[in-house]
Amino acid sequence: MKFASRLLTFNACPEDPFRPIATPIYQTATFAQEEADTFGRYDYSRSGNPTRTVLEDLLARLENAERAFCFSSGLAAISAVARLLSVGDEILAGDDLYGGTYRLFSRILDRTGVTVRYADACDIEKFAAQITPRTRLLYIETPTNPLLRIVDIRKLADLAHQHGALLCVDSSAMSPYLQNPLDLGADIVVHSATKYLCGHSDVTAGVVAVKRPELAEQIYFIQNGEGAALGPFDCYLLLRGVKTLKLRLDCQQANALKVANFLCAHPAVQRVHYPGLASHPGHDVHVRQARGAGAVISFETGSFEVSKQVVEATQLFRISVSFGSVNSSISLPGCMSHASIPAEVRQARSLATDLVRLSVGIEDVDDLLADLERAFERAACAVAAANRAAEVRERQVV
Ligand SMILES: *Cc1c(COP(=O)(O)O)cnc(C)c1O
Numbered sequence: 499m500k501f502a503s504r505l506l507t508f509n510a511c512p513e514d515p516f517r518p519i520a521t522p523i524y525q526t527a528t529f530a531q532e533e534a535d536t537f538g539r540y541d542y543s544r545s546g547n548p549t550r551t552v553l554e555d556l557l558a559r560l561e562n563a564e565r566a567f568c569f570s571s572g573l574a575a576i577s578a579v580a581r582l583l584s585v586g587d588e589i590l591a592g593d594d595l596y597g598g599t600y601r602l603f604s605r606i607l608d609r610t611g612v613t614v615r616y617a618d619a620c621d622i623e624k625f626a627a628q629i630t631p632r633t634r635l636l637y638i639e640t641p642t643n644p645l646l647r648i649v650d651i652r653k654l655a656d657l658a659h660q661h662g663a664l665l666c667v668d669s670s671a672m673s674p675y676l677q678n679p680l681d682l683g684a685d686i687v688v689h690s691a692t693k694y695l696c697g698h699s700d701v702t703a704g705v706v707a708v709k710r711p712e713l714a715e716q717i718y719f720i721q722n723g724e725g726a727a728l729g730p731f732d733c734y735l736l737l738r739g740v741k742t743l744k745l746r747l748d749c750q751q752a753n754a755l756k757v758a759n760f761l762c763a764h765p766a767v768q769r770v771h772y773p774g775l776a777s778h779p780g781h782d783v784h785v786r787q788a789r790g791a792g793a794v795i796s797f798e799t800g801s802f803e804v805s806k807q808v809v810e811a812t813q814l815f816r817i818s819v820s821f822g823s824v825n826s827s828i829s830l831p832g833c834m835s836h837a838s839i840p841a842e843v844r845q846a847r848s849l850a851t852d853l854v855r856l857s858v859g860i861e862d863v864d865d866l867l868a869d870l871e872r873a874f875e876r877a878a879c880a881v882a883a884a885n886r887a888a889e890v891r892e893r894q895v896v
Contacts, residue, residue: 633663
């Protein structure tokens with residue numbers, strides 16, 4: 499079946515005599531047993547809940563995974579993956595990571611005796627040179643956030659396996675509609691389901707999907723043992739959101755391409771990062787491993803002041819962290835989602851302070867373009883006025 503159909507044709511409620519079309523919310527922590535020593539399919543919602551099972555089974559199918567597991571956030575999902583490691587083990591991670599992942603790796607994992615090293619995963623040779631006998635996990639995002647750099651999943655999977663390590667890909671920026679890392683050799687795929695899978699900015703959730711049964715058992719053990727599974731109501735909201743994943747993303751991508759072209763042609767914009775542009779570094783690799791460019795775009799204006807003014811002047815693009823929602827959003831990653839990365843590290847990774855990130859939604863694209871056009875005009879006026887005021891002050895000082 500084609501993807502759009504697969505999003506809708508699943509058993510919403512196995513074993514229910516009323517055969518509901520939408521999955522009921524099993525808002526219960528416990529399930530009664532027939533006998534003291536006989537357990538039913540469910541006993542306690544941390545260990546398993548029918549609403550969650552429907553969602554997890556659907557997501558496993560969408561990622562061509564053995565099993566998928568839902569967590570209370572993307573970071574909870576990533577934490578569960580990190581729990582596969584023991585004291586002395588190392589993670590080698592790409593160096594353009596989501597800020598929260600970087601914080602988890604560099605400030606929390608190190609307390610558990612797991613070391614994380616970072617290298618540019620777009621340069622396979624450089625990355626490979628950082629592998630040590632202790633490296634057990636390669637961890638990458640592609641496209642990365644917010645620079646949208648492209649990492650070759652197939653090559654990284656081969657590299658991991660040559661060294662007896664696992665490859666985990668954070669595929670939040672693509673969703674299973676646009677990219678299936680497990681099909682390209684990755685062992686684990688994680689999602690911040692808060693982004694495209696949910697799509698409506700009303701749930702935080704995370705997914706871990708794995709290819710092999712042994713790994714599935716380990717992740718299940720961690721999910722149940724640590725208790726960060728997604729609650730029934732959030733599972734229901736996510737199930738509802740996922741049904742329109744293709745519909746939303748088709749619209750968002752079409753809008754994003756028009757916005758990217760608009761930005762490329764705008765005199766106030768110095769650089770546009772969007773995997774859908776033929777000029778984007780790694781475009782060829784991306785086209786080989788993904789089925790679309792997504793709807794996140796970032797760009798540089800060359801001036802923090804101009805960028806800040808643009809971000810504050812847009813009206814349809816609301817200032818907010820996160821991406822993937824049906825509503826368009828705009829942000830300055832350097833002050834927002836990536837502020838948890840120390841300034842010197844941000845600089846070393848060429849995460850410029852004037853970098854603006856857009857997440858393009860499903861509004862009418864003409865309105866989105868007009869909103870940006872107006873914001874650039876206002877930013878130019880505001881910056882010119884500020885410069886004039888500074889000049890006047892300087893003259894007064896002289
Ligand atoms: C948002 C995000 C996360 C973290 O997910 P939460 O749901 O916010 O915990 C991880 N990775 C990427 C790429 C993200 O964009």
